[in-house]
Amino acid sequence: MLLQTQRNTCHDRVNLPHPHSPFPFANQFNSIHPQIKLQKLVADMNHNVNGPSKSKRLSKKPQYSRFTQQELPAWKPILTPGWVIASFLAIAFLFIPIGLVSLFASERVVEIVYRYDQDCIPETYRGNVTAYIQNSVTNKTCIENITVPKKMDPPIFVYYQLDNFYQNHRRYVKSRSDKQLRSAAYEFTTKDCEPEARVNTTWGGEPIVPCGLIAWSLFNDTYNLIKQDKVLDINKKGIAWKSDTKVKFGSNVYPKNFQTSNLIGGGKLNESIPLSEQEDLIVWMRTAALPTFRKLYGKINVSLEAHDTITVVLQNNYNTYSFGGQKKLVLSTTSWIGGKNDFLGIAYLTVGGICLFMALNFILLYVFKPRPLGDPSYLSWNRKAVN
Template identity: 60%
Template sequence: MEMDGGSASAPAGIEADSVSVRQGRSKIIYQFTQQNLPACKPVLSPAWVISIFFVVGVIFIPVGIVSLHASQTVVEIVYRYDAECVPESFRSNKLAYIKDSSIPKNCTKSLKIPKDMKAPIYIYYQLDNYYQNHRRYVKSRNDQQLLHGLKYHDTGSCAPEDVNHGLPIVPCGLIAWSLFNDTYSFYRGIDELKVNRKNIAWESDREHKFGKQVYPFNFQNGSLIGGASLDPNIPLSDQEDLIVWMRTSALPTFRKLYGRIEEDLDADDIISIKLLNNYNTYSFSGSKKLVLSTSSWLGGHNNFLGLAYISVGASFILIAFVFMLLHVKNPRPYGDTTNLSWNWKSMSG
């Protein structure tokens, strides 16, 4: 009898606990749906609003000044060379010049360093009016082939640069086919400045997106050559020019890292640049620029962030003063509802 009684009381206790749990859960759900949960509900009095605007402005302006100063410490040289490196006889027909392989594309120019430039000095090439974000251009690649090479056969997305002479192309697609192929060498006097071209691509791209055992195959062997060729004896993971180029840009004007000069340059130094003007930007009215730039703790030269902080901070302080003047002119103590248009007494009167 005792055993029967005990076994009967156990399910009753469990059922009571489950009922209480359901009730508690339903109560929480009811409070949430009816917005009765405990919450912080600050009352934004005029003093609080003015103080918040003023504090935000006081914080933003110094941050903007520091950011702007960091940007101004960056020394940047931008040199457009695509027009100057065309021979005089071809200035009126630049397209014929770039398409004629018998014409030397060598070009030597000199740059004067305006300020001291501390190493590392980053070398970029900049292209203008080049739409790497075009839908068909962006889709013309195959990430699986870049990782697995000839083991991956479904390369239809790379057309028309997927097959040549009946053999697959590695890497396939228009992006790789149009690889940038201008080159630069730098000299200070008779001494050549060494350019470090290692680690210019993202480590994640080198390690995870381009195969270490994947080698270029049948690349740039067609009748129409788009850009640079690749060494078939070097795996794609080590072809960092290609990796940098394959990370397409979202805007028509972009810069891509070419290398680094790891020597300091002094103000008024004359740097000779020997370049090969190979890349065809003349057919689409584009332009090519060489950029030498130092860096700061904030990155490269960009005044936008600092100016944005200063503008927002100044606007907030101005709004705070406007609110303060309005509050001084027409004060209303907290809790006073006599001047409200919907006050019951005024309505009834």
């Protein structure tokens, strides 16, 4: 009996934590029944293995929204034969006239394209065209005749076209200083213009204005057009974008140290004229996206009659022979869609023709092989049962 009393007394004893203990509730934890301690330990292990409980995981559910759950009201057309046929016919009747009008406008444009880079090589240099174009002493004057196929009403635009010239090359495009072009205060900002950044680099160097490979490779072929012993005036004013002449090229920036090295890349600039007025340079500095491109050279404000013979006196200065490029002179009128380009009209006619063909096919199918909408006999299991 005494032993039983002592056992109960020990079992009911409450172990209070020591006031200076670093773990004040350690004794209470130790006083818990061993089976309860084991259950708690297993539960903690399951929590660590399986992650948070289901209720805790559900607490991370995103906020409900009809937009994110794609439950907003929507209208979806039922693609009945009538809807499909009407849609194809509407596209066809809209696109085919636009295509015809675009082709008609493009056909009204009169365009003369003359390639002269091969014809202007002297016979003595046929085997070494690079030596011909790099020889500064050799006369580069070339005289050719072109015939006007149809009457050309003013304004007649004069372009030069280059083929296989990659103005979109990454290093070429970045080789310029827009700050230097815009203001004289930034004439020493030439870090992006290497190798055409400065001259006399041994002593720190003087900046080249305009610097960079784009300006250095400025196109420098010239054209003079003669009709019946009368020189046609080629107006070179207004050939650049106004945003370029007013904003991108400063009126207080003048050429400096340009094309003074031994290796000449292209044309030279008049150092007494600000960059904002040198529109040949401004047009050239707007780089092309494709290797074949045209740039505006000038405008002719007189008409040319059909079968007129135009004598072209040109200076074949620009080197395209080193990289297999081509040079062409282009004379062209314009219409409401721009220059001569049949692609737009052909594209509209192609899409319109395909839609018209599809509409006719659906009409024939609907007439000769009609299919009622919602007919359960067309379900796969019903069709198998019939077969």
